[in-house]
Amino acid sequence: MKKRAFSWLLITAFILTTALLGRYALQDLFAVRSAAADAAETTRYAKRAEIMLGDVKAYDYNSFAFVQGALRQSGAFFAAGTERGDVLLFDLQGKLLWQKNVGIGKIKALAFDPLERWLFVGEESPAGNFYALSLADGAEIHRYALADVLGSDAAKREYPAVIGIAAAQGCVYFAAQRRVVGKDRQVRYHSRVGKWTPDAARPVWIPDETMDTALSGVSCNARGDRAVFGTNNWKSAAGQRFSATVYFIADGALRRGQTLPPKAPYQNTTLSGRPQMHADGSVVCLTGDGRAALYDAAGQELWRRALSQPQELDDVSLNAVGVKACFLAERAAFVLGGTYNRNNYRLPTPLEDPNADTLFLFDAQGRLLAKQHFAASGVVESVETTESLLLLAIGRDLKHRQADGHGVLLLRATDGVFYDRIPTRGPCIAAAATADGAHLAVLEAPLQLPSGEIVGAYRLHFFARKSA
Amino acid sequence: MALQRLFVNGGGTSVVHRLHDVTKLWLTASFTLLAVLLDSTATLYGLFCLLLALHGLCGHPPARWKLLMALILLSVWSYMLTQSVFYQQEPRTPLVCLVSRDAPLLGGWTDGVYLYQEGLRYGAQQSLRASILLLAGFLLSWTSDSRALLRTLCALRLPYEIAFMIVTATQFLPVVADELQSVLLAQKLRGSNLLQARRPGALRTGLRQTLLPLLSRALRRAEALAVSVTCRGFGCGGTPQSPPQPALQRAACRLLGALLLTLLACKTLSALQHAGFYYEPELRWFYDLARLWL
Numbered sequence: 001m002k003k004r005a006f007s008w009l010l011i012t013a014f015i016l017t018t019a020l021l022g023r024y025a026l027q028d029l030f031a032v033r034s035a036a037a038d039a040a041e042t043t044r045y046a047k048r049a050e051i052m053l054g055d056v057k058a059y060d061y062n063s064f065a066f067v068q069g070a071l072r073q074s075g076a077f078f079a080a081g082t083e084r085g086d087v088l089l090f091d092l093q094g095k096l097l098w099q100k101n102v103g104i105g106k107i108k109a110l111a112f113d114p115l116e117r118w119l120f121v122g123e124e125s126p127a128g129n130f131y132a133l134s135l136a137d138g139a140e141i142h143r144y145a146l147a148d149v150l151g152s153d154a155a156k157r158e159y160p161a162v163i164g165i166a167a168a169q170g171c172v173y174f175a176a177q178r179r180v181v182g183k184d185r186q187v188r189y190h191s192r193v194g195k196w197t198p199d200a201a202r203p204v205w206i207p208d209e210t211m212d213t214a215l216s217g218v219s220c221n222a223r224g225d226r227a228v229f230g231t232n233n234w235k236s237a238a239g240q241r242f243s244a245t246v247y248f249i250a251d252g253a254l255r256r257g258q259t260l261p262p263k264a265p266y267q268n269t270t271l272s273g274r275p276q277m278h279a280d281g282s283v284v285c286l287t288g289d290g291r292a293a294l295y296d297a298a299g300q301e302l303w304r305r306a307l308s309q310p311q312e313l314d315d316v317s318l319n320a321v322g323v324k325a326c327f328l329a330e331r332a333a334f335v336l337g338g339t340y341n342r343n344n345y346r347l348p349t350p351l352e353d354p355n356a357d358t359l360f361l362f363d364a365q366g367r368l369l370a371k372q373h374f375a376a377s378g379v380v381e382s383v384e385t386t387e388s389l390l391l392l393a394i395g396r397d398l399k400h401r402q403a404d405g406h407g408v409l410l411l412r413a414t415d416g417v418f419y420d421r422i423p424t425r426g427p428c429i430a431a432a433a434t435a436d437g438a439h440l441a442v443l444e445a446p447l448q449l450p451s452g453e454i455v456g457a458y459r460l461h462f463f464a465r466k467s468a
Numbered sequence: 469m470a471l472q473r474l475f476v477n478g479g480g481t482s483v484v485h486r487l488h489d490v491t492k493l494w495l496t497a498s499f500t501l502l503a504v505l506l507d508s509t510a511t512l513y514g515l516f517c518l519l520l521a522l523h524g525l526c527g528h529p530p531a532r533w534k535l536l537m538a539l540i541l542l543s544v545w546s547y548m549l550t551q552s553v554f555y556q557q558e559p560r561t562p563l564v565c566l567v568s569r570d571a572p573l574l575g576g577w578t579d580g581v582y583l584y585q586e587g588l589r590y591g592a593q594q595s596l597r598a599s600i601l602l603l604a605g606f607l608l609s610w611t612s613d614s615r616a617l618l619r620t621l622c623a624l625r626l627p628y629e630i631a632f633m634i635v636t637a638t639q640f641l642p643v644v645a646d647e648l649q650s651v652l653l654a655q656k657l658r659g660s661n662l663l664q665a666r667r668p669g670a671l672r673t674g675l676r677q678t679l680l681p682l683l684s685r686a687l688r689r690a691e692a693l694a695v696s697v698t699c700r701g702f703g704c705g706g707t708p709q710s711p712p713q714p715a716l717q718r719a720a721c722r723l724l725g726a727l728l729l730t731l732l733a734c735k736t737l738s739a740l741q742h743a744g745f746y747y748e749p750e751l752r753w754f755y756d757l758a759r760l761w762l
Binding site for chain 2: 010011021052
């Protein structure tokens with residue numbers, strides 16, 4: 001009797017275990033399949049291709065860091081840089097033209113040469129390389145290691161990173177920085193802005209010294225004789241030398257630093273998005289803590305507007321934060337993201353700033369031309385502009401932890417009116433489009449939900465506008 | 469059923485039994501290679517089911533099935549549980565807390581011990597590899613005659629001494645198992661039962677009383693075997709002849725070999741792409757397939 005019971009127990013356990021193994025096998029199979037087949041066609045766009053970019057860590061809502069990646073478009077090409085150190089060049093249909101692995105670093109910045117001869121690549125790695133690659137075949141033309149000027153500490157993982165590249169005719173500007181935690185546990189930044197021309201073996205540093213500030217990015221005019229870079233200091237340190245908000249470069253030299261006075265209750269001004277110089281170099285627009293400003297080429301402030309006033313509510317300071325300043329045709333455009341809780345940016349706010357998730361369009365004199373609210377249910381990870389469209393990559397919804405709002409919002413460049421939304425399963429971290437908006441590329445990342453489920457994958461989607 | 473008969477080929481007329489030993493060796497080697505090469509859980513599970521089906525064709529007695537099931541269960545759950553506890557990759561989702569972080573001494577030392585969901589999955593994949601090896605090994609052992617296997621190994625140009633040792637080792641396993649059963653029975657008749665020992669001291673004594681006679685018997689048997697084979701002129705005779713492999717089976721083995729080589733090439737191509745060394749845009753369909761099934 002006992003033997004018989006044991007036999008039945010053994011058989012039952014074996015069948016159940018085999019079924020469990022089968023379930024895991026099927027789940028793995030469908031997880032790969034659903035990751036590969038996850039494509040959302042919209043009324044305006046049809047999916048053309050999908051490229052998996054390899055396995056990366058799936059972050060959750062609690063992690064400060066998130067998957068990195070860069071995506072750019074120029075002429076007949078899309079270029080993508082991945083967290084795994086891959087640089088990929090595609091045609092407009094998503095056909096891979098070449099792929100190059102530049103090492104163990106994470107690609108943080110990409111830019112096309114306006115004449116489409118080179119692709120400039122910036123990475124975060126122990127060497128912190130800035131590369132110039134041939135657009136024809138990905139061959140390395142030039143490489144410069146930022147670790148030579150910013151240092152590198154592998155033990156503490158304090159690596160130099162190229163955070164922004166701006167290419168012009170005949171030259172390219174790049175901004176690089178390294179985060180350093182001192183013995184007093186204070187976070188400091190060492191940064192450099194370089195200008196490289198194809199005939200030079202080494203970049204020219206502007207200024208010719210390491211700066212004691214974090215940078216928000218660099219921008220230049222089409223000719224490359226003028227450039228501008230912004231600082232991104234969350235805290236002001238005593239004795240800081242480079243404490244201005246925005247710095248102006250002309251003819252290869254640092255000309256002027258302009259300070260945007262802090263707005264109460266903040267002690268210092270922080271530019272989360274880079275200042276943007278107009279292609280003709282005449283004006284520069286910037287946005288940060290709910291304000292928008294326009295400067296002339298010499299660094300004189302032309303006008304300043306408060307788009308979102310910080311408000312105190314239950315001892316919590318709230319306001320919408322400027323994410324991006326750019327030029328759409330001859331108008332200055334400012335994108336404000338979600339409402340920011342100064343005490344903890346991840347917490348839901350008791351109320352939303354009326355100007356949160358809004359696009360503002362101003363003329364050169366500072367007159368408001370249009371104001372358009374957009375429904376972003378997550379962090380605006382990146383903003384890209386073309387002649388016809390404004391692309392907002394919507395990432396993690398850190399406040400409400402909902403995973404159904406990921407994707408790309410497309411707004412018309414003329415008036416900011418909603419044009420289309422391309423949903424993605426995982427958070428969208430970057431998007432790019434051709435000038436006429438006919439072809440799009442979207443970079444998606446995986447996300448671990450509180451339930452443990454992983455949604456999305458590290459992949460690129462290519463879309464083309466449906467013919468009328 | 470005597471324990472010894474559990475391990476050795478008791479004869480049979482099934483399709484698997486009727487296969488030539490070279491074919492069976494090819495099959496076992498192929499399953500082993502596939503278990504190591506493949507990463508797709510679905511494909512590994514498919515191989516696992518195929519091997520179970522082949523065992524089903526053999527018409528094993530219930531005792532063999534019980535042994536097979538017990539060994540597979542032991543392998544699967546030991547892999548799954550150990551991998552679940554020691555899973556270090558991220559992301560990982562705790563399922564059960566075994567030792568809380570706040571627990572005195574152990575909590576601080578280990579930073580908490582958890583069973584992780586992703587570890588269970590990883591363990592399941594690894595256990596499928598182990599189970600495939602186990603099933604393939606038993607399939608060969610339960611359907612092949614040891615003398616025929618020796619002849620086949622020699623025909624495959626394996627040195628006679630090594631072939632002899634392999635076959636003898638497989639023959640010795642059931643002998644050792646049988647002797648272990650005898651020793652345990654003797655212990656039981658003397659009033660001590662190793663399997664029911666509760667205290668560490670009793671367990672230690674029981675183990676010593678079991679392993680020592682087992683070891684001495686094994687040494688004695690090895691000595692007798694050595695004398696026996698030397699007397700019979702071990703290694704001095706000609707190479708034993710194996711009956712020729714049927715043409716159809718020979719062709720099937722060649723096809724299997726070609727498929728394995730193709731698979732190896734596919735896996736290499738996929739790995740080169742994954743590591744970023746070589747990527748061919750035209751092969752994107754292949755990379756997708758490899759990710760799904762290989």
